[in-house]
Amino acid sequence: MKPHKLAALAAFTLMASTAHADSVSIENARAFATAPTAMAGGGFLTITNTGDQDDTLIGIRADFPRVELHTTEFTDGVARMMHLDAIPVPAGETVSLEPGGLHVMFMGLRGNPLEEGETIPATLIFENAGEVEITFDIVKRDMAHSN
Amino acid sequence: MKAVIFGTTTLVAAAAIGLYVWQSTSGTPNPCGTTAIAGSTIGGPFELVSETGETVTDADVITKPTLVYFGYTFCPDVCPLDSMRNAQAAYMLEDQGLDIGTLFISVDPQRDTPEVVRDFTDNFHEDMIGLTGSPEQVRAASRAYKTYYQAHEDDPEFYLVDHSTQTYLMFPETGLATFFRRDTSPEEIAATTACFMGQLT
Numbered sequence: 001m002k003p004h005k006l007a008a009l010a011a012f013t014l015m016a017s018t019a020h021a022d023s024v025s026i027e028n029a030r031a032f033a034t035a036p037t038a039m040a041g042g043g044f045l046t047i048t049n050t051g052d053q054d055d056t057l058i059g060i061r062a063d064f065p066r067v068e069l070h071t072t073e074f075t076d077g078v079a080r081m082m083h084l085d086a087i088p089v090p091a092g093e094t095v096s097l098e099p100g101g102l103h104v105m106f107m108g109l110r111g112n113p114l115e116e117g118e119t120i121p122a123t124l125i126f127e128n129a130g131e132v133e134i135t136f137d138i139v140k141r142d143m144a145h146s147n
Numbered sequence: 148m149k150a151v152i153f154g155t156t157t158l159v160a161a162a163a164i165g166l167y168v169w170q171s172t173s174g175t176p177n178p179c180g181t182t183a184i185a186g187s188t189i190g191g192p193f194e195l196v197s198e199t200g201e202t203v204t205d206a207d208v209i210t211k212p213t214l215v216y217f218g219y220t221f222c223p224d225v226c227p228l229d230s231m232r233n234a235q236a237a238y239m240l241e242d243q244g245l246d247i248g249t250l251f252i253s254v255d256p257q258r259d260t261p262e263v264v265r266d267f268t269d270n271f272h273e274d275m276i277g278l279t280g281s282p283e284q285v286r287a288a289s290r291a292y293k294t295y296y297q298a299h300e301d302d303p304e305f306y307l308v309d310h311s312t313q314t315y316l317m318f319p320e321t322g323l324a325t326f327f328r329r330d331t332s333p334e335e336i337a338a339t340t341a342c343f344m345g346q347l348t
Contacts, residue, residue, distance in 0.1 A: 032227070034270075035263075035269065035270050036266050037260075037262055037263045037267075038220065038263075038266070038267065039221050039258060040221050040222075040223045041223050070224075072225055074329070077312055077328060078309055078311050078312065079222075079225045079309065099224055099228050100228055103223065103224050107304075108304065141227060141270075
Protein backbone atom coordinates (compact mmCIF):
# COMPACT_ATOMS: atom_id res chain seq x y z
CA MET A 1 0.00 0.00 0.00
CA LYS A 2 2.65 2.39 1.01
CA PRO A 3 4.85 2.04 -2.12
CA HIS A 4 1.77 2.37 -4.23
CA LYS A 5 0.84 5.60 -2.57
CA LEU A 6 4.34 6.98 -3.01
CA ALA A 7 4.32 6.04 -6.67
CA ALA A 8 1.02 7.79 -7.12
CA LEU A 9 2.37 10.84 -5.36
CA ALA A 10 5.50 10.80 -7.52
CA ALA A 11 3.42 10.52 -10.65
CA PHE A 12 1.26 13.40 -9.53
CA THR A 13 4.28 15.54 -8.71
CA LEU A 14 5.84 14.79 -12.08
CA MET A 15 2.64 15.61 -13.90
CA ALA A 16 2.19 18.75 -11.92
CA SER A 17 5.69 20.02 -12.55
CA THR A 18 5.48 19.21 -16.26
CA ALA A 19 2.23 21.05 -16.61
CA HIS A 20 3.51 23.98 -14.64
CA ALA A 21 6.79 24.22 -16.49
CA ASP A 22 4.77 24.27 -19.68
CA SER A 23 2.59 27.11 -18.55
CA VAL A 24 5.22 29.84 -18.57
CA SER A 25 7.87 30.50 -21.13
CA ILE A 26 10.80 32.79 -20.52
CA GLU A 27 12.65 34.60 -23.25
CA ASN A 28 15.48 37.06 -23.65
CA ALA A 29 16.74 36.92 -20.06
CA ARG A 30 19.64 39.36 -20.02
CA ALA A 31 21.56 41.65 -17.73
CA PHE A 32 23.75 44.56 -18.71
CA ALA A 33 27.45 44.50 -18.01
CA THR A 34 28.40 46.92 -15.23
CA ALA A 35 31.37 49.08 -14.33
CA PRO A 36 34.09 47.36 -12.25
CA THR A 37 33.04 49.09 -9.02
CA ALA A 38 29.28 48.88 -9.60
CA MET A 39 27.20 47.90 -6.58
CA ALA A 40 24.11 46.76 -8.45
CA GLY A 41 22.97 45.60 -11.87
CA GLY A 42 19.67 45.21 -13.67
CA GLY A 43 18.18 42.07 -15.23
CA PHE A 44 15.46 41.90 -17.86
CA LEU A 45 13.30 39.16 -19.39
CA THR A 46 10.04 38.39 -21.10
CA ILE A 47 7.52 36.06 -19.47
CA THR A 48 4.65 34.51 -21.41
CA ASN A 49 1.89 32.67 -19.62
CA THR A 50 0.92 29.99 -22.13
CA GLY A 51 -1.51 28.34 -19.75
CA ASP A 52 -5.17 29.07 -19.14
CA GLN A 53 -4.70 30.07 -15.53
CA ASP A 54 -3.49 33.43 -14.24
CA ASP A 55 -0.11 33.29 -12.56
CA THR A 56 2.08 35.60 -10.52
CA LEU A 57 5.83 35.95 -10.33
CA ILE A 58 6.44 36.14 -6.60
CA GLY A 59 10.20 36.01 -6.34
CA ILE A 60 13.60 35.36 -7.78
CA ARG A 61 16.70 33.70 -6.39
CA ALA A 62 20.28 34.11 -7.59
CA ASP A 63 23.69 34.05 -5.98
CA PHE A 64 23.90 37.67 -4.83
CA PRO A 65 23.58 39.21 -1.38
CA ARG A 66 20.16 40.43 -2.46
CA VAL A 67 17.99 40.00 -5.53
CA GLU A 68 14.64 41.74 -5.88
CA LEU A 69 11.90 42.51 -8.37
CA HIS A 70 11.59 46.24 -8.93
CA THR A 71 9.67 48.76 -10.91
CA THR A 72 10.25 52.42 -11.61
CA GLU A 73 7.48 54.99 -11.55
CA PHE A 74 7.80 58.47 -12.92
CA THR A 75 5.91 61.36 -11.40
CA ASP A 76 6.59 64.92 -12.53
CA GLY A 77 10.01 63.95 -13.82
CA VAL A 78 11.01 62.21 -10.60
CA ALA A 79 11.94 58.52 -10.84
CA ARG A 80 10.86 56.38 -7.90
CA MET A 81 12.13 52.82 -7.85
CA MET A 82 10.12 50.37 -5.81
CA HIS A 83 10.45 46.83 -4.60
CA LEU A 84 7.60 44.58 -5.80
CA ASP A 85 6.38 41.47 -4.01
CA ALA A 86 4.51 40.20 -7.02
CA ILE A 87 4.25 40.68 -10.78
CA PRO A 88 0.97 39.32 -12.19
CA VAL A 89 1.22 37.32 -15.42
CA PRO A 90 -2.38 36.76 -16.59
CA ALA A 91 -3.29 33.68 -18.63
CA GLY A 92 -2.32 34.01 -22.27
CA GLU A 93 -0.44 37.25 -21.74
CA THR A 94 3.18 38.36 -22.01
CA VAL A 95 4.83 40.56 -19.42
CA SER A 96 8.15 42.18 -20.24
CA LEU A 97 10.70 43.32 -17.72
CA GLU A 98 12.36 46.01 -19.79
CA PRO A 99 14.70 48.97 -19.27
CA GLY A 100 12.80 51.88 -17.79
CA GLY A 101 10.13 49.78 -16.08
CA LEU A 102 9.96 46.40 -14.40
CA HIS A 103 13.35 44.85 -13.73
CA VAL A 104 15.30 42.42 -11.61
CA MET A 105 17.85 44.10 -9.38
CA PHE A 106 21.01 42.19 -8.48
CA MET A 107 22.47 43.90 -5.42
CA GLY A 108 25.72 43.71 -3.54
CA LEU A 109 28.14 43.02 -6.40
CA ARG A 110 31.00 44.01 -4.07
CA GLY A 111 33.88 43.85 -6.50
CA ASN A 112 32.29 41.16 -8.69
CA PRO A 113 30.85 43.23 -11.54
CA LEU A 114 28.58 41.77 -14.20
CA GLU A 115 30.92 41.00 -17.08
CA GLU A 116 29.93 40.72 -20.71
CA GLY A 117 29.86 37.11 -21.92
CA GLU A 118 29.22 35.64 -18.49
CA THR A 119 25.89 34.30 -17.31
CA ILE A 120 23.79 34.45 -14.14
CA PRO A 121 21.86 31.31 -13.20
CA ALA A 122 18.65 32.20 -11.40
CA THR A 123 15.36 30.71 -10.27
CA LEU A 124 12.05 32.43 -10.89
CA ILE A 125 9.32 31.58 -8.42
CA PHE A 126 5.75 31.58 -9.69
CA GLU A 127 2.67 31.13 -7.55
CA ASN A 128 1.28 28.38 -9.81
CA ALA A 129 4.08 27.33 -12.16
CA GLY A 130 6.45 26.95 -9.23
CA GLU A 131 10.18 27.31 -9.70
CA VAL A 132 11.59 27.89 -13.15
CA GLU A 133 15.34 27.80 -13.73
CA ILE A 134 16.64 30.44 -16.09
CA THR A 135 19.95 31.92 -17.18
CA PHE A 136 20.60 35.60 -17.73
CA ASP A 137 23.14 36.38 -20.44
CA ILE A 138 25.32 39.35 -19.53
CA VAL A 139 25.47 41.63 -22.53
CA LYS A 140 26.84 45.05 -23.33
CA ARG A 141 24.23 47.73 -22.80
CA ASP A 142 22.54 48.37 -26.12
CA MET A 143 22.43 51.89 -27.48
CA ALA A 144 18.68 51.94 -28.05
CA HIS A 145 16.99 54.42 -25.78
CA SER A 146 13.63 53.44 -24.40
CA ASN A 147 11.53 54.67 -21.55
CA MET B 148 15.00 68.18 6.48
CA LYS B 149 11.49 67.30 5.28
CA ALA B 150 10.60 70.96 4.92
CA VAL B 151 13.66 71.53 2.77
CA ILE B 152 12.76 68.62 0.52
CA PHE B 153 9.16 69.71 0.08
CA GLY B 154 10.46 73.19 -0.59
CA THR B 155 12.63 71.87 -3.38
CA THR B 156 9.76 69.92 -4.92
CA THR B 157 7.61 73.02 -4.79
CA LEU B 158 10.34 74.99 -6.51
CA VAL B 159 10.59 72.43 -9.29
CA ALA B 160 6.82 72.43 -9.69
CA ALA B 161 6.80 76.22 -9.70
CA ALA B 162 9.56 76.28 -12.29
CA ALA B 163 7.65 73.82 -14.48
CA ILE B 164 4.45 75.85 -14.21
CA GLY B 165 6.44 78.98 -14.99
CA LEU B 166 7.81 77.33 -18.11
CA TYR B 167 4.38 76.34 -19.38
CA VAL B 168 2.94 79.78 -18.70
CA TRP B 169 5.90 81.40 -20.41
CA GLN B 170 5.67 79.07 -23.41
CA SER B 171 1.97 79.60 -23.89
CA THR B 172 2.12 83.38 -23.54
CA SER B 173 5.32 84.09 -25.41
CA GLY B 174 4.62 85.49 -28.88
CA THR B 175 8.03 84.72 -30.30
CA PRO B 176 9.11 81.25 -29.27
CA ASN B 177 12.77 80.42 -29.52
CA PRO B 178 13.43 78.67 -32.85
CA CYS B 179 15.42 76.08 -30.95
CA GLY B 180 12.19 74.92 -29.32
CA THR B 181 11.46 74.64 -25.63
CA THR B 182 13.72 77.12 -24.02
CA ALA B 183 14.85 78.58 -20.77
CA ILE B 184 12.45 79.59 -18.08
CA ALA B 185 12.05 83.34 -18.04
CA GLY B 186 13.98 84.77 -15.14
CA SER B 187 15.22 81.28 -14.30
CA THR B 188 17.78 80.87 -11.60
CA ILE B 189 18.49 77.24 -12.39
CA GLY B 190 22.19 76.52 -12.25
CA GLY B 191 24.90 78.63 -10.72
CA PRO B 192 27.93 78.01 -8.59
CA PHE B 193 28.63 74.65 -6.99
CA GLU B 194 31.54 72.94 -5.36
CA LEU B 195 31.84 69.17 -5.71
CA VAL B 196 34.45 66.40 -5.79
CA SER B 197 35.89 65.16 -9.09
CA GLU B 198 36.64 61.62 -10.24
CA THR B 199 40.19 62.07 -8.98
CA GLY B 200 39.11 63.31 -5.58
CA GLU B 201 39.80 67.00 -6.12
CA THR B 202 37.42 69.77 -5.22
CA VAL B 203 36.07 71.38 -8.38
CA THR B 204 33.63 74.18 -9.13
CA ASP B 205 31.06 74.64 -11.89
CA ALA B 206 33.57 76.85 -13.73
CA ASP B 207 36.07 73.95 -13.78
CA VAL B 208 33.68 71.41 -15.27
CA ILE B 209 31.29 73.45 -17.43
CA THR B 210 33.80 74.81 -19.93
CA LYS B 211 31.65 74.19 -23.02
CA PRO B 212 27.98 73.48 -23.68
CA THR B 213 27.26 70.69 -21.22
CA LEU B 214 24.45 68.24 -20.51
CA VAL B 215 24.00 68.05 -16.73
CA TYR B 216 22.22 65.10 -15.09
CA PHE B 217 21.72 64.22 -11.43
CA GLY B 218 21.50 60.51 -10.55
CA TYR B 219 23.16 57.71 -8.61
CA THR B 220 25.17 54.70 -9.66
CA PHE B 221 23.31 52.11 -7.56
CA CYS B 222 20.37 52.77 -9.87
CA PRO B 223 20.63 49.88 -12.35
CA ASP B 224 18.14 51.06 -14.90
CA VAL B 225 17.02 54.68 -15.24
CA CYS B 226 20.35 56.43 -14.62
CA PRO B 227 22.34 54.26 -17.04
CA LEU B 228 19.62 54.70 -19.69
CA ASP B 229 19.61 58.46 -19.32
CA SER B 230 23.40 58.70 -19.13
CA MET B 231 23.72 56.52 -22.20
CA ARG B 232 21.20 58.73 -24.00
CA ASN B 233 23.18 61.88 -23.13
CA ALA B 234 26.42 60.23 -24.23
CA GLN B 235 24.80 59.24 -27.52
CA ALA B 236 23.73 62.86 -28.10
CA ALA B 237 27.34 63.94 -27.44
CA TYR B 238 28.65 61.39 -29.94
CA MET B 239 26.12 62.54 -32.55
CA LEU B 240 27.21 66.16 -32.11
CA GLU B 241 30.84 65.10 -32.28
CA ASP B 242 30.09 63.60 -35.70
CA GLN B 243 28.87 67.05 -36.72
CA GLY B 244 32.05 68.66 -35.41
CA LEU B 245 30.35 70.05 -32.28
CA ASP B 246 32.04 69.52 -28.94
CA ILE B 247 29.86 69.29 -25.85
CA GLY B 248 30.44 68.02 -22.34
CA THR B 249 28.40 65.52 -20.33
CA LEU B 250 28.19 65.71 -16.56
CA PHE B 251 26.79 63.20 -14.07
CA ILE B 252 26.32 64.52 -10.54
CA SER B 253 25.68 61.90 -7.88
CA VAL B 254 22.85 62.43 -5.41
CA ASP B 255 24.11 59.47 -3.37
CA PRO B 256 27.26 60.83 -1.72
CA GLN B 257 27.24 58.07 0.88
CA ARG B 258 27.90 55.26 -1.61
CA ASP B 259 29.18 57.07 -4.68
CA THR B 260 32.89 57.57 -4.12
CA PRO B 261 34.94 59.39 -6.77
CA GLU B 262 36.17 56.02 -8.05
CA VAL B 263 32.67 54.55 -8.35
CA VAL B 264 31.41 57.63 -10.18
CA ARG B 265 34.43 57.57 -12.50
CA ASP B 266 33.88 53.93 -13.46
CA PHE B 267 30.18 54.50 -13.95
CA THR B 268 30.60 57.47 -16.28
CA ASP B 269 33.47 55.90 -18.24
CA ASN B 270 30.99 53.20 -19.22
CA PHE B 271 29.02 55.66 -21.34
CA HIS B 272 31.46 58.23 -22.73
CA GLU B 273 35.20 58.51 -22.21
CA ASP B 274 34.80 62.23 -21.50
CA MET B 275 31.74 62.07 -19.27
CA ILE B 276 32.58 63.79 -15.99
CA GLY B 277 31.28 62.23 -12.79
CA LEU B 278 31.03 64.32 -9.65
CA THR B 279 30.18 63.47 -6.08
CA GLY B 280 30.87 65.29 -2.82
CA SER B 281 29.96 65.62 0.80
CA PRO B 282 26.24 65.40 1.59
CA GLU B 283 26.27 69.20 2.03
CA GLN B 284 28.00 69.83 -1.30
CA VAL B 285 25.61 67.53 -3.15
CA ARG B 286 22.58 69.08 -1.44
CA ALA B 287 23.77 72.57 -2.41
CA ALA B 288 24.38 71.59 -6.05
CA SER B 289 21.00 69.87 -6.30
CA ARG B 290 19.33 72.92 -4.81
CA ALA B 291 21.08 75.23 -7.29
CA TYR B 292 19.69 73.12 -10.14
CA LYS B 293 16.31 72.70 -8.44
CA THR B 294 16.42 68.93 -8.60
CA TYR B 295 14.77 66.61 -6.11
CA TYR B 296 16.26 63.57 -4.45
CA GLN B 297 15.37 61.51 -1.44
CA ALA B 298 17.05 58.34 -0.25
CA HIS B 299 14.82 55.58 1.12
CA GLU B 300 15.88 54.88 4.66
CA ASP B 301 14.89 51.23 4.86
CA ASP B 302 18.28 49.59 4.37
CA PRO B 303 21.83 50.70 5.18
CA GLU B 304 23.45 49.11 2.10
CA PHE B 305 20.82 48.47 -0.54
CA TYR B 306 18.70 51.61 -0.26
CA LEU B 307 17.16 53.27 -3.31
CA VAL B 308 17.08 56.98 -4.08
CA ASP B 309 14.17 58.82 -5.70
CA HIS B 310 15.46 61.56 -7.96
CA SER B 311 14.65 64.03 -10.72
CA THR B 312 15.47 62.80 -14.20
CA GLN B 313 15.65 65.94 -16.33
CA THR B 314 18.88 66.80 -18.12
CA TYR B 315 19.91 70.45 -18.30
CA LEU B 316 21.74 72.05 -21.21
CA MET B 317 24.12 74.57 -19.66
CA PHE B 318 26.43 77.08 -21.33
CA PRO B 319 29.53 78.37 -19.53
CA GLU B 320 28.74 82.07 -20.00
CA THR B 321 24.98 82.19 -20.20
CA GLY B 322 23.91 79.32 -17.97
CA LEU B 323 20.72 77.37 -18.63
CA ALA B 324 19.58 77.07 -22.25
CA THR B 325 16.89 74.43 -21.83
CA PHE B 326 16.17 71.11 -20.22
CA PHE B 327 15.25 67.72 -21.58
CA ARG B 328 12.80 65.24 -20.11
CA ARG B 329 13.84 61.64 -20.02
CA ASP B 330 11.61 60.67 -22.93
CA THR B 331 13.58 62.97 -25.23
CA SER B 332 15.57 61.01 -27.82
CA PRO B 333 19.32 61.45 -28.33
CA GLU B 334 18.53 62.78 -31.81
CA GLU B 335 16.28 65.50 -30.39
CA ILE B 336 18.85 66.45 -27.76
CA ALA B 337 21.58 66.66 -30.39
CA ALA B 338 19.42 68.77 -32.73
CA THR B 339 18.26 71.17 -30.00
CA THR B 340 21.76 71.51 -28.58
CA ALA B 341 23.21 72.20 -32.04
CA CYS B 342 20.54 74.85 -32.57
CA PHE B 343 21.39 76.64 -29.30
CA MET B 344 25.10 76.39 -30.07
CA GLY B 345 24.41 78.03 -33.45
CA GLN B 346 22.60 80.93 -31.79
CA LEU B 347 25.48 81.68 -29.50
CA THR B 348 28.28 81.69 -32.03
